[in-house]
Amino acid sequence: MDFALNDIQQMLQDSAAKFIKNDYDFETRRALTESELGYSQSNWQLFAELGWLALPFAEEFGGMGGDLSDLVVLQTELGRGLVVEPFLSTVILCGGLIQRHGSDAQKGELIEKVLAGELKLALASAEPQAQTRVEDVATTAVADGDGYLLNGHKCVVLDAHSADMLIVVARTGGVAGDRDGITLFLVDPNQAGVELFNYPTNDGGRAAEVRLNRVRVSAGALLGDKDNAFPALEATFNHAIVALSAEAVGIMDRLLEATVEYCKVRKQFDQPIGNFQVLQHRMAEMFIECQQARSMLYFGAITAAAGGEEAARAAALLKVKIGSAGRLVGQQAVQLHGGMGVTDELDVGHFFKRLTMINTLFGSQDEHLQRLVFKAQAA
Amino acid sequence: MNIDFTEQELAFREEVRAFFREELPEQVRYKIDNGLRISRDDQVAYQKALHAKGWAGVNWPVEYGGTGWSSAQKYIFFNEAAEAAAPRIIPFGLSMVAPVIYTFGSEEQKQRFLPDILASNVWWCQGYSEPNAGSDLAGLKTKAVRDGDHYIVNGTKTWTTLGHYADWIFCLVRTSDTGRKQEGISFLLIDMKTPGVTVKPIITLDGRREVNEVFFEDVRVPVENLIGEEGKGWTYAKVLLTHERTNIAGVAPSKHRLSTLRKLLDNPPAGMGNLRQNSLFMARVIQAEVELKALEFTELRVLSAVSTGKAPGPESSILKIKGTEVQQMIDELYLEVAGYYALPFVPGQYEDGYDGVRIEPHFAPDVAPHYYNNRKVTIYGGTNEIQKNIIAKAVLGL
Numbered sequence A: 001m002d003f004a005l006n007d008i009q010q011m012l013q014d015s016a017a018k019f020i021k022n023d024y025d026f027e028t029r030r031a032l033t034e035s036e037l038g039y040s041q042s043n044w045q046l047f048a049e050l051g052w053l054a055l056p057f058a059e060e061f062g063g064m065g066g067d068l069s070d071l072v073v074l075q076t077e078l079g080r081g082l083v084v085e086p087f088l089s090t091v092i093l094c095g096g097l098i099q100r101h102g103s104d105a106q107k108g109e110l111i112e113k114v115l116a117g118e119l120k121l122a123l124a125s126a127e128p129q130a131q132t133r134v135e136d137v138a139t140t141a142v143a144d145g146d147g148y149l150l151n152g153h154k155c156v157v158l159d160a161h162s163a164d165m166l167i168v169v170a171r172t173g174g175v176a177g178d179r180d181g182i183t184l185f186l187v188d189p190n191q192a193g194v195e196l197f198n199y200p201t202n203d204g205g206r207a208a209e210v211r212l213n214r215v216r217v218s219a220g221a222l223l224g225d226k227d228n229a230f231p232a233l234e235a236t237f238n239h240a241i242v243a244l245s246a247e248a249v250g251i252m253d254r255l256l257e258a259t260v261e262y263c264k265v266r267k268q269f270d271q272p273i274g275n276f277q278v279l280q281h282r283m284a285e286m287f288i289e290c291q292q293a294r295s296m297l298y299f300g301a302i303t304a305a306a307g308g309e310e311a312a313r314a315a316a317l318l319k320v321k322i323g324s325a326g327r328l329v330g331q332q333a334v335q336l337h338g339g340m341g342v343t344d345e346l347d348v349g350h351f352f353k354r355l356t357m358i359n360t361l362f363g364s365q366d367e368h369l370q371r372l373v374f375k376a377q378a379a
Numbered sequence B: 001m002n003i004d005f006t007e008q009e010l011a012f013r014e015e016v017r018a019f020f021r022e023e024l025p026e027q028v029r030y031k032i033d034n035g036l037r038i039s040r041d042d043q044v045a046y047q048k049a050l051h052a053k054g055w056a057g058v059n060w061p062v063e064y065g066g067t068g069w070s071s072a073q074k075y076i077f078f079n080e081a082a083e084a085a086a087p088r089i090i091p092f093g094l095s096m097v098a099p100v101i102y103t104f105g106s107e108e109q110k111q112r113f114l115p116d117i118l119a120s121n122v123w124w125c126q127g128y129s130e131p132n133a134g135s136d137l138a139g140l141k142t143k144a145v146r147d148g149d150h151y152i153v154n155g156t157k158t159w160t161t162l163g164h165y166a167d168w169i170f171c172l173v174r175t176s177d178t179g180r181k182q183e184g185i186s187f188l189l190i191d192m193k194t195p196g197v198t199v200k201p202i203i204t205l206d207g208r209r210e211v212n213e214v215f216f217e218d219v220r221v222p223v224e225n226l227i228g229e230e231g232k233g234w235t236y237a238k239v240l241l242t243h244e245r246t247n248i249a250g251v252a253p254s255k256h257r258l259s260t261l262r263k264l265l266d267n268p269p270a271g272m273g274n275l276r277q278n279s280l281f282m283a284r285v286i287q288a289e290v291e292l293k294a295l296e297f298t299e300l301r302v303l304s305a306v307s308t309g310k311a312p313g314p315e316s317s318i319l320k321i322k323g324t325e326v327q328q329m330i331d332e333l334y335l336e337v338a339g340y341y342a343l344p345f346v347p348g349q350y351e352d353g354y355d356g357v358r359i360e361p362h363f364a365p366d367v368a369p370h371y372y373n374n375r376k377v378t379i380y381g382g383t384n385e386i387q388k389n390i391i392a393k394a395v396l397g398l
């Protein structure tokens, strides 16, 4: 048993920490979120050079063959910097689907471009009626000559605005709710019939409503096999939950540090507010939650990596813990900063916002808890 | 012990309902119900309509133009106002500075200020907090130095809510550095148009301008704007703070938000999941309803004590603590209901003049900004930690 970082992970952590420290201070990040692109293209190139974009891909396709624990190390650091570059969308979600479900030819072609920083992708999966229920796919793909016609509405598609390609989850068989009959399509967002309404998100990111109106794609647009994409989607979301949770753990650590620091220097009643025992206990609780969340993250990373039934359960358990810990740490960080905590000026509020949205993404604490309860009752 | 309304009270309720039906513009109601900001003009127009009806001075004594309502009538009024999605009355003039003026002000001050407050002709803001005097309000440093028949004021106030709308500001200022710090504080009314007053925005987490910094640089304030005696400002302010805390609880608006939530759950609009199936979520909704019901009765107990002539005492801290906790519980329920649609940030999509794409469901766009912004309620008006200190000391004698 060993929870220490190996050499590669240590290097990864050091280089990410260095990047955040030197190139990604809070004001730089703010300027990026307000820029037209919403992040930095040159950072993206840098991520490629540093090998981060290659991290989870198999070596035979030019990747680094990193496992989920490696990804956790990197994502935790990116969380500490509140990094908005579309790593989750391109590498973890879409990259994960290509790796798991693409044909060998597609893997060869697409992964090479992703790791060079030349191809960005966005996953068009969620739908208004379904949100985080992956199998609830109402978007249809109907055979049309030698290709397909796509129709549907995909909601809150993260990072769609700058994606070179969308992976659209569509139904080629069965009815909404069926696990069979789900197929992935590679769709050019500029193609006729694809309509994007882009907007900023409440946590400094970007997303879009994507409407597909009789979008014609060729048979070559199919990513991997027809009708059986569900297992790849599920596995990818399990991994994405782990990666997102790692980001949350990085954010929580930063919030705890910032709060402790603030309580040492902020004076009221002629003393540092950190002298007040209520606040000391509050920070002790935040510390405990940070540690519990990290422990759960390690459990989740190890268990989800093994795959199978246990992977989904581990991801759900992890997401529940991240939800509760994130809520406490985020809310108390704001509370202990007093009025400063609710200002746009201070970074604390922005970490809090992201943490709040992390709870929503890929299923909230409540949703996962309820599903776990249903499963336990059905057993 | 009974909470039945009398026939007169039921008739009063009808009158209140009719008032909101007839006087509250639909566009204002819509905005309030969907968490959108209303303009300064909308706010003033609403308060003027209340005044025209004789209902502006809810808590004021009759002799100054107050309603003279019983606690039951106040309860009815605030519940109906919330249910009708009326704006909240901006408290700074009508419920904060006015009680100080009619309780501690001179005859001349009463005549000069009260009518304009009652008629909402003048917008007031509250200048208590400073960068280094938040929880430790008595540590405030803004100085007022006597110079003939003026005070010269220098210093910085902060977190001034809607200070950019205000005509006047009521301030706590330091007039003496000797003795206990509470004893060197005075209560001063300052015209915001006086040379040397500058207002700068502070943007909050929802991306909007709600609070400000207010700078005073050699601002000359006539001595007749001092309330009561020099050095007694703290005593006056404390009376006001208990009023503020009762106000912040927001029981009636919370009831309205919860009943609106129930309606959404019963008839989910497109884009909203069916959360009624989620028993854990429903348990949280009901938990919030339980807390709110208990709080409502706590408030009724406080109101009925106040109606027998007592000022709200330290128990007003309970209202502040629980009222704000319940508000934040409800904020979290809405986050859950909005699901993925809590993410889009499309400011202004339901404001006048917007003609871009709209994100549905209609209630979702404000959910996250509201949740973020509303973290303030456990911070302002004396943080909840400070309220608990008050309960520990003043109620439990620790």
Ligand SMILES: Cc1cc2nc3c(=O)[nH]c(=O)nc-3n(C[C@H](O)[C@H](O)[C@H](O)COP(=O)(O)OP(=O)(O)OC[C@H]3O[C@@H](n4cnc5c(N)ncnc54)[C@H](O)[C@@H]3O)c2cc1C
Binding pocket: A277
């Ligand atoms: C079942 C049991 C088994 C025990 N076994 C042993 C044993 O084997 N050996 C042994 O030596 N002792 C033992 N103890 C004693 C135990 O260590 C003491 O009860 C404990 O240290 C608290 O001391 P106290 O009971 O005097 O309470 P107090 O110290 O009087 O505390 C009363 C309350 O005040 C709180 N409090 C006290 N100081 C502070 C502070 N600075 N800040 C915040 N809160 C504070 C406490 O948390 C507690 O809630 C045992 C106690 C119990 C209940």
Ligand SMILES: Cc1cc2nc3c(=O)[nH]c(=O)nc-3n(C[C@H](O)[C@H](O)[C@H](O)COP(=O)(O)OP(=O)(O)OC[C@H]3O[C@@H](n4cnc5c(N)ncnc54)[C@H](O)[C@@H]3O)c2cc1C
Binding pocket: A266, A268, A269, A273, A276, A278, A279, A335, A336, A337, A338, A339, A340, A342, B125, B126, B127, B128, B129, B131, B133, B134, B135, B136, B158, B159, B160, B161, B162, B211, B376, B379, B380, B381, B382, B383, B384, B385, B386, B389
């Ligand atoms: C949106 C908003 C609107 C506001 N509007 C106004 C306004 O219109 N006019 C006005 O005058 N002010 C206003 N305020 C200011 C508000 O009253 C102060 O923010 C509040 O009193 C807290 O002060 P602070 O922000 O300096 O926090 P601090 O006092 O620095 O508190 C920081 C943290 O320390 C804790 N703490 C401090 N002392 C103790 C203690 N003794 N024991 C335990 N914990 C302690 C606090 O609870 C808090 O968690 C507003 C604030 C906000 C956020």
